[in-house]
Amino acid sequence: MNNKSNISQLVGVFIICLTFGAWNSNLKETTPNRTKVNINNNWSYLEKNIKNINEALQEVDWQTIDLPHTWNALDATDLNPGYRRTGSWYKKTLNISNIDSNTLYQLYFEGVNINSEVYVNGQKAGGHIGGYIGFTIDITKFIKSGKNDVVIRVDNSYDPEVIPSQKSDFFIFGGITRDVWLESIPKQHLSELKITTPKVSKNEAELLASVGINNSNNSNLKVQADLLDAQGKLVASSVFKIKNNTAKIHFRNIKNPKLWDTEHPNLYTLKVALLEKGDVIDIMENKVGFRWFEFKDHGAFYLNGKRVLLRGTHRHEEHAGVGAAMTNAQHRKDMELIKEMGANFVRLAHYPQDPEVYKACDELGLLVWDELPWCRGGVGNEAWKTNTKHMLTEIINQNYNHPSIIIWSLGNEMYWLPDFENGGDTDKMNSFLSELNDLSHQLDPSRKTAIRKYYEGSHIVDVFSPSIWSGWYSGSYKSYQKAIDTYKKEYPHFLHAEYGGSSHVGRHTENPITGEGKIQSDGWEEEIVQTDVANIAQIGDWSENYIVDLFDWHLRISENDKDFVGNVQWAFKDFGTPLRPENAIPYMNQKGLVDRAGNPKDAFYVFKSYWSNEPFTYIESHTWTERQGPEDLARDISVYSNCPEVELFLNGKSLGVKMRDLKAFPAAGLNWNLNFKEGKNTLVAVGNTSENKTVKDELTINYRFNKNGKAVGLKLESEILENGNYLVTATAYDSKGLRCLDYEDRVYFQCVSGGETYKSQGTPTGSESIAMANGKAAVEVKRNGNGMPLVMMVLNQSFKGTYLTID
Numbered sequence: 001m002n003n004k005s006n007i008s009q010l011v012g013v014f015i016i017c018l019t020f021g022a023w024n025s026n027l028k029e030t031t032p033n034r035t036k037v038n039i040n041n042n043w044s045y046l047e048k049n050i051k052n053i054n055e056a057l058q059e060v061d062w063q064t065i066d067l068p069h070t071w072n073a074l075d076a077t078d079l080n081p082g083y084r085r086t087g088s089w090y091k092k093t094l095n096i097s098n099i100d101s102n103t104l105y106q107l108y109f110e111g112v113n114i115n116s117e118v119y120v121n122g123q124k125a126g127g128h129i130g131g132y133i134g135f136t137i138d139i140t141k142f143i144k145s146g147k148n149d150v151v152i153r154v155d156n157s158y159d160p161e162v163i164p165s166q167k168s169d170f171f172i173f174g175g176i177t178r179d180v181w182l183e184s185i186p187k188q189h190l191s192e193l194k195i196t197t198p199k200v201s202k203n204e205a206e207l208l209a210s211v212g213i214n215n216s217n218n219s220n221l222k223v224q225a226d227l228l229d230a231q232g233k234l235v236a237s238s239v240f241k242i243k244n245n246t247a248k249i250h251f252r253n254i255k256n257p258k259l260w261d262t263e264h265p266n267l268y269t270l271k272v273a274l275l276e277k278g279d280v281i282d283i284m285e286n287k288v289g290f291r292w293f294e295f296k297d298h299g300a301f302y303l304n305g306k307r308v309l310l311r312g313t314h315r316h317e318e319h320a321g322v323g324a325a326m327t328n329a330q331h332r333k334d335m336e337l338i339k340e341m342g343a344n345f346v347r348l349a350h351y352p353q354d355p356e357v358y359k360a361c362d363e364l365g366l367l368v369w370d371e372l373p374w375c376r377g378g379v380g381n382e383a384w385k386t387n388t389k390h391m392l393t394e395i396i397n398q399n400y401n402h403p404s405i406i407i408w409s410l411g412n413e414m415y416w417l418p419d420f421e422n423g424g425d426t427d428k429m430n431s432f433l434s435e436l437n438d439l440s441h442q443l444d445p446s447r448k449t450a451i452r453k454y455y456e457g458s459h460i461v462d463v464f465s466p467s468i469w470s471g472w473y474s475g476s477y478k479s480y481q482k483a484i485d486t487y488k489k490e491y492p493h494f495l496h497a498e499y500g501g502s503s504h505v506g507r508h509t510e511n512p513i514t515g516e517g518k519i520q521s522d523g524w525e526e527e528i529v530q531t532d533v534a535n536i537a538q539i540g541d542w543s544e545n546y547i548v549d550l551f552d553w554h555l556r557i558s559e560n561d562k563d564f565v566g567n568v569q570w571a572f573k574d575f576g577t578p579l580r581p582e583n584a585i586p587y588m589n590q591k592g593l594v595d596r597a598g599n600p601k602d603a604f605y606v607f608k609s610y611w612s613n614e615p616f617t618y619i620e621s622h623t624w625t626e627r628q629g630p631e632d633l634a635r636d637i638s639v640y641s642n643c644p645e646v647e648l649f650l651n652g653k654s655l656g657v658k659m660r661d662l663k664a665f666p667a668a669g670l671n672w673n674l675n676f677k678e679g680k681n682t683l684v685a686v687g688n689t690s691e692n693k694t695v696k697d698e699l700t701i702n703y704r705f706n707k708n709g710k711a712v713g714l715k716l717e718s719e720i721l722e723n724g725n726y727l728v729t730a731t732a733y734d735s736k737g738l739r740c741l742d743y744e745d746r747v748y749f750q751c752v753s754g755g756e757t758y759k760s761q762g763t764p765t766g767s768e769s770i771a772m773a774n775g776k777a778a779v780e781v782k783r784n785g786n787g788m789p790l791v792m793m794v795l796n797q798s799f800k801g802t803y804l805t806i807d
Contacts, residue, residue, distance in 0.1 A: 037182045040067040046089040068325035070175035074760040087155040107137045110178035119151040132351040160419040161384045165377025167417040173324035189282040205257040205290045209249040223247035260289030262344035265365035289403025295493040310566025312345030316575040320597040320761040328356040335360035342611025350375040361404035368404045374411030378423025396443045465497035472501035477550045496567040502590040503547040505764040506773030508624040512546035544602045555610045584771035588762045596762040609640040617641040617687040617697040631705045638667035643687030676703035709734035716804035730794040732775040743775040754790035755783040
């Protein structure tokens with residue numbers, strides 16, 4: 001058979017035409033009629049909340065855009081309260097020639113936020129309720145040869161019947177935020193390939209899979225399955241009968257399988273073909289990882305029979321300048337950076353994420369906690385329940401085959417701030433949670449279920465995380481050991497998800513506020529309402545120093561606890577939230593280890609020193625190069641490194657070699673007490689690896705013996721960046737011209753003429769309103785190309801306006 005259709009005049013085309021004969025089988029080399037074409041480019045967008053398609057098409061304000069796209073890329077993090085929560089329209093013309101009567105045509109959307117309606121040639125072809133998950137629309141009966149108009153209405157309006165709750169601490173971006181594909185498949189085709197590995201050991205493994213056969217119209221059909229290793233070598237092959245439109249694929253006694261784990265994520269490929277008298281009608285394929293895991297009762301986690309400490313972080317799906325409309329390259333870069341840090345576990349919070357993320361986790365060796373976005377809002381009405389169960393079913397069915405996933409999370413903080421009357425009732429909550437738990441195990445008996453911070457339902461799921469925010473929302477970080485010892489006894493399978501705190505890049509202090517004497521040191525719970533609680537989140541300085549110490553303490557505890565499952569830091573990257581307009585960067589949750597553009601903060605290197613195998617040294621801190629203090633006062637310098645020993649040099653003189661000790665604090669013992677000279681000081685840290693190689697880090701610090709006085713003004717300076725833009729920096733100074741290292745007030749930038757600022761990015765150089773860090777703040781500016789001088793201004797309540805002209 002060769003029923004190949006022609007799909008032409010599309011930009012950015014990617015077509016998969018698989019041939020079965022390439023895998024060392026005896027089948028005839030035929031090209032099945034299954035294609036997948038990316039149609040991200042050249043869409044039209046209308047930002048008007050019109051309900052009727054005909055009225056929308058009459059509008060003239062359509063703009064040309066490419067996907068992924070969100071209308072909240074900038075307005076979510078601008079300085080105006082609220083963000084656009086309503087409907088918009090997208091349209092595109094598809095040119096399809098030679099439509100084949102034996103072929104089905106469909107649109108596959110990887111994710112549309114939140115609700116959508118899809119029209120083809122003026123007729124409604126389908127729609128979807130809920131974002132963050134893929135869906136397919138069959139357009140076969142709506143298309144014709146030639147030009148076909150696809151029009152989509154997308155709406156992210158307030159809808160209490162669709163999770164997540166609007167009270168969640170993150171933005172619900174509207175738009176077609178992920179890739180869109182035009183697919184063609186044979187009318188008789190394979191579907192719903194689901195793979196399990198019920199028996200796995202180092203010596204042998206078993207593979208069991210099922211695949212559906214759609215529109216079968218004869219009894220001559222069979223299914224062939226081939227299992228190939230990473231090098232393409234055929235490991236197993238067999239032909240299977242079809243019964244009740246389903247084929248069961250079973251490979252026993254796969255000898256000496258290369259196991260999938262976090263250090264060696266070995267992947268096989270299962271290729272499945274639908275055959276008719278030896279001809280290939282259709283082909284599907286999927287990656288396979290052979291692994292097994294276990295949560296020991298009141299003990300550790302084991303992967304493939306080996307104890308693995310879960311070293312985790314969280315990821316929100318957004319990036320500076322684009323919001324949730326990230327490219328695949330941006331998704332991949334996030335996951336690679338998480339792996340570079342040494343993590344082996346990621347909680348996808350608080351919703352399922354782009355397919356590229358799961359693919360990366362499979363390939364990089366990152367274990368996954370995948371989460372249903374039942375985030376706050378309590379339990380809802382019947383429509384809410386139907387929508388929520390449907391979304392859980394979609395999540396599990398679509399992500400079923402990823403070996404990286406070990407947990408289906410059923411929710412986070414679900415009882416907080418109910419959206420419906422009596423929505424926080426414990427009996428109702430537990431009844432519905434039990435339904436979700438049963439549904440999850442019915443759909444996938446091989447994985448665990450989990451929730452976080454709903455104590456009344458902890459007994460329902462397999463894995464539970466209580467709330468422990470030692471040193472931030474409650475108590476001192478020194479209470480962490482007591483907290484985990486308490487919960488290890490209380491919960492059979494206890495995994496600690498969410499800990500950390502906020503840090504403002506470049507803000508440092510010689511004496512970080514720890515709250516001692518002002519807070520109840522033994523607390524660790526996070527309260528819904530923070531106004532009556534004394535905690536570091538409120539009274540702290542948001543310095544990078546403090547967060548480095550907090551994480552250092554937590555990691556020292558977890559790395560030395562032999563029966564602890566592990567912990568999951570919150571969160572890997574700064575992200576936007578409508579609930580935090582007063583933060584140092586407005587509307588940003590600044591708990592990230594990297595900023596919203598992916599640039600590492602100091603805390604990133606703390607984790608890397610405990611988790612990564614790649615030798616490095618990092619002197620704390622590269623964003624703290626201006627310091628002050630009395631002439632004879634010694635200062636502590638920490639070096640974060642995973643090398644067994646590190647030698648520190650100050651101005652060319654060795655301060656001695658120190659051995660790394662995982663039980664020592666701070667910096668695993670790599671800490672020196674030294675005296676700076678006035679002026680320029682050069683620090684060099686040389687790490688010696690176990691292979692007798694060296695790695696080093698160098699840092700220059702300008703130190704002064706005179707303490708600055710009260711700020712009397714702001715000054716502006718500029719430098720040209722590699723991309724041709726300008727970095728305009730504001731500095732607070734005292735009456736003697738000294739930079740005021742203790743000045744933390746907010747300043748406001750404005751480009752008066754000649755260009756525009758990179759505003760609403762949610763980054764340390766991408767906001768027109770930002771709190772100063774050690775008397776300094778900056779914004780990136782781009783010329784507009786008209787040849788006019790670039791005029792910048794900075795001001796705040798105390799200083800009414802400082803100007804800078806760049807010719």
